[in-house]
Amino acid sequence: xxxxxxxxxxxxxxxxxxxxxxxxxxxxxxxxxxxxxxxxxxxxxxxxxxxxxxxxxxxxxxxxxxxxxxxxxxxxxxxxxxxxxxxxxxxxxxxxxxxxxxxxxxxxxxxxxxxxxxxxxxxxxxxxxxxxxxxxxxxxxxxxxxxxxxxxxxxxxxxxxxxxxxxxxxxxxxxxxxxxxxxxxxxxxxxxxxxxxxxxxxxxxxxxxxxxxxxxxxxxxxxxxxxxxxxxxxxxxxxxxxxxxxxxxxxxxxxxxxxxxxxxxxxxxxxxxxxxxxxxxxxxxxxxxxxxxxxxxxxxxxxxxxxxxxxxxxxxxxxxxxxxxxxxxx
Amino acid sequence: xxxxxxxxxxxxxxxxxxxxxxxxxxxxxxxxxxxxxxxxxxxxxxxxxxxxxxxxxxxxxxxxxxxxxxxxxxxxxxxxxxxxxxxxxxxxxxxxxxxxxxxxxxxxxxxxxxxxxxxxxxxxxxxxxxxxxxxxxxxxxxxxxxxxxxxxxxxxxxxxxxxxxxxxxxxxxxxxxxxxxxxxxxxxxxxxxxxxxxxxxxxxxxxxxxxxxxxxxxxxxxxxxxxxxxxxxxxxxxxxxxxxxxxxxxxxxxxxxxxxxxxxxxxxxxxxxxxxxxxxxxxxxxxxxxxxxxxxxxxxxxxxxxxxxxxxxxx
Numbered sequence: 001x002x003x004x005x006x007x008x009x010x011x012x013x014x015x016x017x018x019x020x021x022x023x024x025x026x027x028x029x030x031x032x033x034x035x036x037x038x039x040x041x042x043x044x045x046x047x048x049x050x051x052x053x054x055x056x057x058x059x060x061x062x063x064x065x066x067x068x069x070x071x072x073x074x075x076x077x078x079x080x081x082x083x084x085x086x087x088x089x090x091x092x093x094x095x096x097x098x099x100x101x102x103x104x105x106x107x108x109x110x111x112x113x114x115x116x117x118x119x120x121x122x123x124x125x126x127x128x129x130x131x132x133x134x135x136x137x138x139x140x141x142x143x144x145x146x147x148x149x150x151x152x153x154x155x156x157x158x159x160x161x162x163x164x165x166x167x168x169x170x171x172x173x174x175x176x177x178x179x180x181x182x183x184x185x186x187x188x189x190x191x192x193x194x195x196x197x198x199x200x201x202x203x204x205x206x207x208x209x210x211x212x213x214x215x216x217x218x219x220x221x222x223x224x225x226x227x228x229x230x231x232x233x234x235x236x237x238x239x240x241x242x243x244x245x246x247x248x249x250x251x252x253x254x255x256x257x258x259x260x261x262x263x264x265x266x267x268x269x270x271x272x273x274x275x276x277x278x279x280x281x282x283x284x285x286x287x288x289x290x291x292x293x294x295x296x297x298x299x300x301x302x303x304x305x306x307x308x309x310x311x312x313x314x315x316x317x318x319x320x321x322x323x324x325x326x327x328x329x330x
Numbered sequence: 331x332x333x334x335x336x337x338x339x340x341x342x343x344x345x346x347x348x349x350x351x352x353x354x355x356x357x358x359x360x361x362x363x364x365x366x367x368x369x370x371x372x373x374x375x376x377x378x379x380x381x382x383x384x385x386x387x388x389x390x391x392x393x394x395x396x397x398x399x400x401x402x403x404x405x406x407x408x409x410x411x412x413x414x415x416x417x418x419x420x421x422x423x424x425x426x427x428x429x430x431x432x433x434x435x436x437x438x439x440x441x442x443x444x445x446x447x448x449x450x451x452x453x454x455x456x457x458x459x460x461x462x463x464x465x466x467x468x469x470x471x472x473x474x475x476x477x478x479x480x481x482x483x484x485x486x487x488x489x490x491x492x493x494x495x496x497x498x499x500x501x502x503x504x505x506x507x508x509x510x511x512x513x514x515x516x517x518x519x520x521x522x523x524x525x526x527x528x529x530x531x532x533x534x535x536x537x538x539x540x541x542x543x544x545x546x547x548x549x550x551x552x553x554x555x556x557x558x559x560x561x562x563x564x565x566x567x568x569x570x571x572x573x574x575x576x577x578x579x580x581x582x583x584x585x586x587x588x589x590x591x592x593x594x595x596x597x598x599x600x601x602x603x604x605x606x607x608x609x610x611x612x613x614x615x616x617x618x619x620x621x622x623x624x625x626x627x628x629x630x631x632x633x634x635x636x637x638x639x640x641x642x643x644x645x
Binding site: 008015081171174194197255 | 349352394395439483487517520539540552570599
């Protein structure tokens with residue numbers, strides 16, 4: 001089961017939930033991958049403290065213009081929708097930071113003057129934190145677009161009973177890229193006006209993505225009537241409540257997992273695990289008994305495009321670089 | 331306006347989400363004299379929740395184009411799928427008289443590059459402006475507020491963020507208001523870059539946790555990259571005073587200065603529930619700390635103005 005841990009508002013506890021849940025699932029004998037897709041501010045490693053076995057630079061493709069061949073026809077600048085190419089009478093300028101790596105310029109260039117070269121955007125780390133397999137992406141500071149890196153993190157995650165994707169806050173492109181092909185979204189919120197407002201946005205995006213979802217309330221202060229009405233109306237059950245307690249905040253501030261630091265936290269995550277297990281799609285119920293076979297069966301039900309990405313996911317981790325390698329360069 | 335009229339832009343950023351950017355921005359708005367406010371977190375805009383804005387102007391925003399395949403024209407040749415770099419084309423569209431299945435564009439994955447439309451031999455793909463959201467100019471009890479709502483799932487938040495900042499700056503100049511307060515988004519990516527480039531000063535709001543420290547280092551690196559002077563404020567500092575000391579030392583090593591510390595105070599959430607800023611709500615420990623923070627920031631503004639040609643990097 002692929003589970004995106006998301007939230008509209010930042011700082012509600014996505015990483016707390018994702019890391020503690022990953023460790024809990026592993027303690028129940030399940031194979032678990034924790035994938036940190038919050039590539040702008042990745043924090044999972046601070047709590048899981050994984051041993052990293054491989055670091056792979058990730059790049060995206062940007063155009064390079066060969067001035068010997070360029071005839072200054074301007075076709076590249078015309079097709080570029082992102083103003084990343086400026087065609088002047090005597091030269092052609094590329095603004096790499098504006099480029100979306102669509103490849104259109106190289107395709108339309110009549111003289112073959114444009115080739116595409118990798119532009120580094122970040123790094124994917126793969127390792128293990130005890131029984132939890134660990135993948136994370138870190139965007140280079142100054143890079144604007146982390147989407148190809150999130151894609152790379154997703155594709156680098158090995159197959160497992162459970163893949164927990166720790167999403168970036170918000171409901172924009174990075175969150176969408178994280179939630180693609182997930183079976184379920186776990187939305188983490190807090191019972192404040194800001195938390196409630198942003199949960200509403202997160203529920204809306206889950207609905208637009210046709211993604212089933214449940215809610216974890218962090219810093220819960222019962223009775224939280226308005227919050228529960230919102231969840232009821234959206235048919236998103238509240239699957240766990242983490243109490244608003246100073247000792248939980250302190251454990252977090254010391255970089256400790258709640259399930260390790262506080263004895264009464266493990267049962268909360270055990271119950272969350274049990275309730276999530278019931279949310280598994282029917283075709284994955286047998287996954288833990290025979291992972292590979294079940295994953296293959298579920299892969300066949302989705303489109304050709306999906307199954308290709310499925311192949312990438314089981315390929316060796318070095319398939320992460322460059323991100324744009326995907327199906328297009330075959 | 332005369333040429334020497336300068337608007338000071340102060341951007342609240344953090345790297346990590348939920349550290350208190352919006353609560354701090356709202357309180358500074360209450361303390362400042364005649365500010366203009368810009369909520370640059372267009373993805374999850376919260377400043378309006380404590381500002382009770384009266385919307386005066388509302389405009390649609392389109393962040394770019396989206397492709398659509400006219401299923402009646404598609405001959406299922408697969409060229410679009412082959413060329414799309416964004417995995418946005420799926421072979422599960424409805425059939426027509428010629429083929430039993432056609433291709434379809436996933437509007438969430440499409441980035442609007444138009445390559446598919448350019449190379450479709452049947453002219454079956456059309457591009458149209460995406461409905462990406464709205465932006466607003468509102469009145470609040472502290473001054474004009476420019477804010478926006480990006481439709482969930484839409485890209486190009488950086489473009490909308492830039493638009494919000496530009497409009498806020500126009501208003502500041504035309505209304506003779508000298509301070510623009512920017513409530514920024516979490517992270518270090520495109521909307522953060524759009525909120526940060528060219529501002530007079532960044533205030534990084536963080537918290538004494540490993541995540542807060544880690545992400546602060548990233549936002550300070552971004553500020554250095556763009557040569558923006560940076561100040562730091564640790565919120566809920568008493569949660570872990572030792573780590574707060576360490577974070578402040580680290581921030582100074584990275585070229586920032588410390589602007590203040592805010593203690594944990596339940597009044598912050600209480601104020602939010604009453605749609606008030608912390609300093610309007612009362613004079614508890616957090617409110618007092620924010621007033622001291624504001625005094626430090628004000629002094630920094632006058633230093634910035636007295637050294638206009640100083641390089642932004644304070645390394």
